[in-house]
Amino acid sequence: MIQYLKNNRLQALFRGFLFGTFALMSLHCAFRPSGDLKGYESYFPHENPNTSIQKGKIRVTFLGTTSILLDDGETQVLTDGFFTRPSLWKTAFTKIESDPVILTSVLEKAKINRLKGIFVCHSHYDHAMDAPFVAKYTKSKLYGSNSTINVGLGAGLDKENMEEFQVGKPIKLGKFTITVLESKHTPPFRILGKTNATDPNFPNITTPLVPPVKALEYIEGGTFDFFIQHGKNKIVIKSSTNFVKGAYEKIKADVLFLGIAQLSLQPKPFQEEYFEETIQKLNPKLIIPIHWDNFFKPLNKPLEPNLKLGDDFDANMQELLKRTSKDQIQVQLLQGFESLDLF
Structure with a gap:
């Protein structure tokens, strides 16, 4: 016994x-990257232009996630401006807030010195958390939903330095004209028992959100795309892997910044319609994928694909390349702080 x-x-x-x-x-x-960037070397320009921007040209600098800096040599426009990028541990188990040291270093390295407007795609922390502080440091204006305005108020940004944008109403900054388009967030997912789905009882941030707070307190508050015109040149920035049917019915774009996070994890019919409602409708010459990088890693290190925990970068890219090769649309990836002259 x-x-x-x-x-x-x-x-x-x-x-x-x-x-x-x-x-x-x-x-x-x-917790490993969901892809190997070595297999996509040919899609990176690796030729950062360091000359002054020629008149009529637009230079883009990618600053991770969906933070995109557009610069025509006179005026700069930025989406989101999420630079602090707290670690996965901090984000999951502690309260988070903007890091002034990181923010100022990114602003200096990216030469963000003539910024006029920051446009926030939606109010999750990886889009909205740093935007008020970037606006404050650069003396620029923050544009966003009412939820984003409450993020700004909680961060101590003055009301006159913010504006709640309206879908379809153009905003002119220098030679840039930015029109906000209604969109949808990437379909909800669940990781480690937690979901990013919006609680229908609390869809917005309704009072000033004073940091530090938990990441989940940054409620989506609506998701938006941006149609940007500069002379005859047209750009669309789509941060999330979702769509509003018919939203692009009457517009075309030369360049499309396309959110690809979790694309391959969606059902095939969704993928088909996503490409139809974005690439097919806009008919761009160039697509630059965004929201593909692991935003728990600092921006001062080379960007890596999203974690296997919740994404599949390789499969996302293969789906995109399969669609674009048929129509001979150019695809370009950008590393952190990497720039490209678009026109």
């Missing part, structure tokens, strides 16, 4: 060891 109990105990210990090893291996895989 004693020997039998010993054997049972040993077997239980061994099973526990195997289960623990398997769990650790699974976690290790889940």
Whole structure:
């Protein structure tokens, strides 16, 4: 009997060891990048222009996630401006807030010195958290939904430095004209028991959000795309992998910044319609994928694809390249702080 109990105990210990090893291996895989950028080297320009911007040209600098800096040499326009990028541990288990040291270093490195407007795609922390502080440091104006305005108020930004944008109403900044378009957030997902789905009882941030706060307190508050005109040149910035049917019915774009996060995880009919409502309707010459990088990693290190825990960068890119190759549309990836002259 004693020997039998010993054997049972040993077997239980061994099973526990195997289960623990398997769990650790699974976690290790889940927290690895969901793709290898070496396989996409030909899609990176790796030729940062350092000359002054010629008249009529527009230079884009990618600053991770959906932070896109557009510059015509006179006026700069920025989307989101999420630069702090707290770690996964901090985001999951602590309250988070903007880091002034990181923000000022990014502003200096990216030469953000003539910024006139920051346009926030939606009010989740990886889009809206840093925007008020960037506006404050650069003396520029913050544009967003009512939820984003409450993020700004909580951060101490003056009301005169913010404006709640309206869908369809153009905003002119220098030679840029920005029109806000209604959109949708990437379909909800669940990771480690938590979901990013909007609670229908609390769809917006209704009072000033004073940091530090938990990441989940940054409620979506509506999602928006931006149609940007500069002379004859037209740009669309789509931050989230979703669409409003017919939203692009009457517009075309030369360049499309396309959100690809979790694209391949969606059902095939969704993918088909997503491409139809974006690429097919806009008919761009160039597509630059965005929201593909792991925003828990700092911006001062080379960007890596999103974690396997919640995405599949390789599959996302393969789906995109399959669609664009048919129509001979150019696809270009940008590393952090990498710039490209669009026109």
